[in-house]
Amino acid sequence: MPADTSDYEAELDAIFETLAELAPEIRASLPGRRVKSDEVNPSGETRLEADAYADELIEEALGGIDGVGTYASEEQAEPIDVGSGEVSVACDPLDGSSNIKPNSPMGTIIAVYEGDLPAGGDRLLASGFVLFGPILTMTVARDGEVYEANVGDGEIDVIDDDVTLPDEPTVYGMGGRVPDWTPGFSAFIRAIEQEYKLRYGGAMVADVNQVITYGGIFSYPALKSAENGKLRLQFEGIPIAYIIESAGGASSDGTQSILDVDPEKFHQRVPVHLGNDEMIDRLEATLAAHD
Numbered sequence: 001m002p003a004d005t006s007d008y009e010a011e012l013d014a015i016f017e018t019l020a021e022l023a024p025e026i027r028a029s030l031p032g033r034r035v036k037s038d039e040v041n042p043s044g045e046t047r048l049e050a051d052a053y054a055d056e057l058i059e060e061a062l063g064g065i066d067g068v069g070t071y072a073s074e075e076q077a078e079p080i081d082v083g084s085g086e087v088s089v090a091c092d093p094l095d096g097s098s099n100i101k102p103n104s105p106m107g108t109i110i111a112v113y114e115g116d117l118p119a120g121g122d123r124l125l126a127s128g129f130v131l132f133g134p135i136l137t138m139t140v141a142r143d144g145e146v147y148e149a150n151v152g153d154g155e156i157d158v159i160d161d162d163v164t165l166p167d168e169p170t171v172y173g174m175g176g177r178v179p180d181w182t183p184g185f186s187a188f189i190r191a192i193e194q195e196y197k198l199r200y201g202g203a204m205v206a207d208v209n210q211v212i213t214y215g216g217i218f219s220y221p222a223l224k225s226a227e228n229g230k231l232r233l234q235f236e237g238i239p240i241a242y243i244i245e246s247a248g249g250a251s252s253d254g255t256q257s258i259l260d261v262d263p264e265k266f267h268q269r270v271p272v273h274l275g276n277d278e279m280i281d282r283l284e285a286t287l288a289a290h291d
């Protein structure tokens with residue numbers, strides 16, 4: 001169960017207001033930074049110039065908020081001490097950054113934790129993502145509720161103050177290459193592809209927003225070549241799992257809620273399954289029957 005936010009309302013307000021202000025600036029920075037840099041991030045992936053620039057912008061802005069003591073990002077090896085506050089912000093500055101080149105949707109993810117990092121879902125205070133789509137939106141989960149806001153002008157203009165998954169699933173999307181899927185995951189996909197529509201665009205926040213909008217499941221599963229999949233627990237798995245669970249859905253690493261996964265290493269990866277609880281139940285049962 002995430003942490004009690006009552007002592008941190010002012011910090012959370014400041015963090016999400018700052019992210020809303022930053023969103024148009026990050027979006028405006030993308031056109032000139034579509035090229036690969038000559039660096040790799042701590043997960044060993046080639047960094048784009050846009051990743052590095054967004055990381056700098058967000059570190060400077062969120063790091064300057066009273067109450068924020070630590071800034072951490074998937075782009076930096078270690079957490080950075082930015083003040084004396086109790087709150088840590090863990091950020092994926094650009095999620096789906098490989099989508100810059102084809103001008104496809106992508107986003108920014110933040111998780112706000114109480115205390116030091118690494119932290120599990122039990123110390124999560126709130127989380128949110130910005131989606132650089134046709135509309136610039138920010139979706140935030142706080143105190144078990146989810147709102148979606150238009151942040152096109154840097155202000156929080158709430159368009160839905162009670163975001164909930166539809167009861168009926170419609171779409172599914174999954175990462176990893178088919179030959180690299182485990183037998184259990186392959187069996188799950190073979191079954192659901194008979195019933196639902198494929199929606200996969202290569203940026204977690206955009207693919208998850210399809211599931212939030214239409215119902216269904218998004219997976220970046222454990223692979224034969226990578227037993228913990230690709231996505232990072234601290235910066236992607238936990239924040240997005242909290243949003244989905246707060247919107248009435250469920251999350252799983254294949255056997256348990258992602259919010260219950262122990263954070264051993266700062267950049268640890270985690271298999272990610274997010275969506276309607278009936279889909280998650282079906283996924284876990286299929287994996288258990290095969291793997």
Ligand SMILES: O=P(O)(O)OC[C@H]1O[C@](O)(COP(=O)(O)O)[C@@H](O)[C@@H]1O
Pocket residue numbers: 045092094095096097098175176202203204205220230
């Ligand atoms: O290119 P693949 O293997 O389909 O992976 C896509 C996944 O990788 C990611 O782009 C990883 O995130 P980053 O872009 O922040 O590294 C996710 O957004 C997305 O779900």
Ligand SMILES: [Mg+2]
Pocket residue numbers: 092094095096204236
């Ligand atoms: Mg990402």
Ligand SMILES: [Mg+2]
Pocket residue numbers: 051074092093094095096097
């Ligand atoms: Mg990223």
